[in-house]
Amino acid sequence: MxxxxxxxxxxxxxxxxxxxxxxxxxxxxxxxxxxxxxxxxxxxxxxxxxxxxxxxxxxxxxxxxxxxxxxxxxxxxxxxxxxxxxxxxxxxxxxxxxxxxxxxxxxxxxxxxxxxxxxxxxxxxxxxxxxxxxxxxxxxxxxxxxxxxxxxxxxxxxxxxxxxxxxxxxxxxxxxxxxxxxxxxxxxxxHVVEGAGTGALPGEETPTAVTPTALTGGENVIFYGAPGTGKTHTVDAMVDGKLCVRTVFHPDMQNSDFVGALKPVMQEDRVTYSFSPGPFALALRNALAQPDRENYLVIEELNRAPAAAVFGDLFLLLDRDGVGAGKYDVDFPTPEFKAWLSTSLDREIDRVSLPSNLWLLATMNSADQGVYPIDTAFRRRWRQEYVPIDYSAAPNGTLDIVMGDGSIQTVPWHVFAKTMNDHLTEQLDIAEDRLLGPWFVTAEDLARSSLVPGKVLIYLWDDLLRHHGREKVFDVSAVKTFGEISARVAASQRIFSDALLAKFSGGEPASGT
Structure with missing residues (x-):
């Protein structure tokens, strides 16, 4: 056998x-x-x-x-x-x-x-x-x-x-x-076995167990700002080369998805159940297994799910002490999670707490449509890091703007974004976190075509100006639907309002960078 x-x-x-x-x-x-x-x-x-x-x-x-x-x-x-x-x-x-x-x-x-x-x-x-x-x-x-x-x-x-x-x-x-x-x-x-020389060969001294020094400084940070400001890029720079578990929140996200749960699996001709760890369980296991290394749990689009509900009882863990360790601990959400973590680490773990070498990094744009509000009790447990609009960091490339007389004016993308943002702020009091970030479009988008990208236009038409103000940006005498905007762009015809075109006709704004 x-x-x-x-x-x-x-x-x-x-x-x-x-x-x-x-x-x-x-x-x-x-x-x-x-x-x-x-x-x-x-x-x-x-x-x-x-x-x-x-x-x-x-x-x-x-x-x-x-x-x-x-x-x-x-x-x-x-x-x-x-x-x-x-x-x-x-x-x-x-x-x-x-x-x-x-x-x-x-x-x-x-x-x-x-x-x-x-x-x-x-x-x-x-x-x-x-x-x-x-x-x-x-x-x-x-x-x-x-x-x-x-x-x-x-x-x-x-x-x-x-x-x-x-x-x-x-x-x-x-x-x-x-x-x-x-x-x-x-x-x-x-390989070290605790206690008397059970692990030593004849003539060999029993080694002393080495406990790595715990790394400190872990914290919870939310990076927020306008779409396209480089929030994810900022996080990528922080976690580059380090141990990282990444997830994206979505409206159907539940606590069991985030932490882990029993899931059915087929074993030959029968169904069995085993614990499937979620991103939190994996990040926690990595951090506890390697206390002397930085470990990261990255949550993209934090507010696209009901964050407090997704965290559940783990909400309490977000309070940290002076060295970055969690002030409190909680019971394991399920016995299966406890068994999985204890077995993974080869030691008994009785309670869940955040180690000082585990960073929680999240990105969000509070101005997006269809997002969940984050309550004060949850948000105050995170350090808020605003990512501003930096036009100097914009990708290179130009866009063709059709003027009122049908002529074409070519402007750099960063000039287009700044001019549009200034106009939205002055004419409609649009909040800063709803403006166009420099990386709203990519270098590949700009290399592909000199036409104003459709994702910029649909964001302006549907997200920002759905309820009022379209006439401040678009020539509503010629366009009534987004389909008409798309067709006129493809035919190199005017789509923008006189007031906006007047700003483009002046060339690059004096304050542009």
Whole structure:
């Protein structure tokens, strides 16, 4: 009898999956090392033909904050332990220790490290990496086996990361490829077993567990402003190269979508249920797993959903203390969420609170139609960051304006936006957060055509001027519907009012930038 893991993290009877060849192992390694903004150069050391199961790669990998040279030993699919233990898998080291002694003795906390890995590969996308502590196999015999429980592999499929202990009490780490960055940066303590020397080999001192210093400064920030001011771009610059979970709020968003919930999945011919983490659960797990790194949860279009209802009981977590940690904690919304998080972190988590290394960043435009109002109690728990209209940051490009006499005047996009905004402010008292931001159109929009983009016109006609003021911007004697505007633009005919065209005829405004 053999036991295997499914991609859903269930342990079932079955035969071992097919072994990935050397090329496939290299592809998986490269995919894992280039996740989360890492870069990697990988070099393969071709072994003699009889030893192709013991493949070594050297990888030079860089993160935003560190560089590593990794000596990586990769085994194919883990086979049964052959010791009448159907729940146990193994890899087998079949080289003399002297061949790789220098690598196995590398410091786990240095920039030059050794990784001892086994791949459990169901298909191209469903892979779990098992990692042993190479230092625990110093001076090994030839051959020597290293073991892992199939339940830990199943846990990694289901939750992303899991650990098990072998017969000598040593931790084996199991994780999906995208968690390799986490393993490398924390391997100095992930293999450490608390307590007396259960994890040490004869003659080896019991290592001391390393607890990373918790990063502080986390906060909640809302970026708001007119459409096209670059709110998302501002957020992108903040999270560049850092761990980030991103979501977009929408009118049907619910608390269970945001946090996570039990969802049905098909397992062979039956329906089962498992916890599917939402963006909040994923961001919280990442932050708790790596307390010494900045982690971000980005919420685009915060006010397109009833934000307070989507947060639910988590609303209380938004109050932070002086170092950025949540002042309060709350019960887990569901026991399934608690079980998932505790298993993912390999420790019991009793209450939910915001760690000091988790930033919540949100974007919104309060002037958009069809948005939900955000009440004061919710909004005051966020720092408000207004993103102003900066015409100097506008993309390059020009638009053709048809004047009253039928002539064409070409104006730069930033001049068009400023002239239009000044006119809307002076004639209609339009609020600043409803004006045209410099990135309302993109450089691609401007390169595609010199006609006034339809998305600018529909925003003016329907969003800003639906109820009054169309005559201040458009020539309503010639256009009564947006369809007529679109047709006249395509035919290079006038669409704007005399008052607006008078401002364009003066060329670039003196105050334009």
């Amino acid at each position: 053999k036991y295997q893991s499914t991609a859903l993290g269930e342990v079932v009877e079955g035969d071992d999956p097919a072994h990935p060849d050397i090329d496939k192992r290299e592809q998986i390694l490269e995919r894992a090392l280039t996740a989360w903004g890492w870069t990697a150069n990988i070099y393969r050391h071709e072994p003699p033909a009889p030893r192709v199961r013991f493949v070594k790669f050297t990888a030079e990998s860089q993160t935003p904050g560190a560089s590593y040279t990794l000596e990586v030993y990769i085994f194919p699919n883990l086979a049964d332990s052959a010791r009448d233990r159907p729940h146990e898998k193994r890899i087998q080291i079949t080289r003399d220790y002297a061949e790789h002694q220098a690598d196995f003795e590398l410091d786990k906390a240095g920039s030059h490290r050794c990784l001892l890995l086994g791949f459990y590969c169901l298909d191209d996308d469903e892979v779990v990496i098992c990692a042993w502590d190479a230092a625990a196999y110093q001076g090994h015999a030839n051959p020597t086996s290293a073991y892992v429980h199939i339940e830990a592999i199943a846990g990694a499929f289901r939750f992303g990361f899991a650990r098990s202990q072998d017969a000598k009490g040593r931790y084996v780490c199991c994780f999906r490829p995208e968690f390799l960055h986490y393993y490398v940066e924390n391997m100095a303590h992930l």
